[in-house]
Amino acid sequence: MLIENGFTVQRPVDEVWNYLLDVERIAPCMPGAELTEVVDDHTWNGKVNMAFGPVKMSFAGSVSMEERDDAAHRVALKAKGTEQKGKGAANATVTSWLEPVDGGTKVSMQADITLTGAAAQLSRGLLPEVSKRLTQQFADCLEESLAANATATAAAEGAGPAVEAGAAEAPPAAAPKPAPVAAKPVGGIRLGLAAIWSVIAGFFRRLFGGGSKPSS
Numbered sequence: 001m002l003i004e005n006g007f008t009v010q011r012p013v014d015e016v017w018n019y020l021l022d023v024e025r026i027a028p029c030m031p032g033a034e035l036t037e038v039v040d041d042h043t044w045n046g047k048v049n050m051a052f053g054p055v056k057m058s059f060a061g062s063v064s065m066e067e068r069d070d071a072a073h074r075v076a077l078k079a080k081g082t083e084q085k086g087k088g089a090a091n092a093t094v095t096s097w098l099e100p101v102d103g104g105t106k107v108s109m110q111a112d113i114t115l116t117g118a119a120a121q122l123s124r125g126l127l128p129e130v131s132k133r134l135t136q137q138f139a140d141c142l143e144e145s146l147a148a149n150a151t152a153t154a155a156a157e158g159a160g161p162a163v164e165a166g167a168a169e170a171p172p173a174a175a176p177k178p179a180p181v182a183a184k185p186v187g188g189i190r191l192g193l194a195a196i197w198s199v200i201a202g203f204f205r206r207l208f209g210g211g212s213k214p215s216s
Helices: 013-020 023-029 126-158 189-207
Strands: 002-009 033-040 043-052 055-069 074-083 088-101 104-117
Touching (some): 002 126, 013 023, 013 104, 023 033, 023 043, 055 088
Antiparallel strands (some): 002 104, 033 043, 055 074, 074 088, 088 104
16 A cells, blocks of 8 residues: 655754654654664664554564665665564555755655555555554654754753853864654544544545535
8 A cells, every 4th residue: 555645844954854864863753653672773673552443553573774865865764563462464665755845844755555464454545544644743743853952952052161262162062962752652542533534524525526515
């Protein structure tokens, strides 16, 4: 299944790119995700916990960087995981690229996802809507994290030590990294019902050609 999503954050493209490549900092923004091991600078192990109504799943697996183009701000990741209670497996290839827009950055994402077992029971109509909602959670968390990082950097630059006349200038202090902003865990009944309702509403909009106009 191919899913495409995107969002815009009001930060410069190079700043967003550098932040997205810092996996240890960006992992908390991925709803339900937990980074468990940094294997090397291209491979990571982790877990993802999800709950859709009464169905709860926990995937354990790995993510590897397959492609990185700094000039084009483009990166491709390959993820694979197995549900820890034997309910299925998931494999995905996720390609992301950044573009500068109106003083901010547009983040585009394309994911080719394969689900097996109980995980595959998420219908083709439901999974894209769930993906949109999780992408929005990720975008909100990313923007908040970038803002916190910018504030910490500005504070460090403004609090440099005073330099006496004739004394050698002290090197600037490194900006402390703020604590990562964590996204809320995935799912629960509200997410599942909201996604299902969106699918049903979309069906009726298509059925009636976008809805009838109110009579005068």
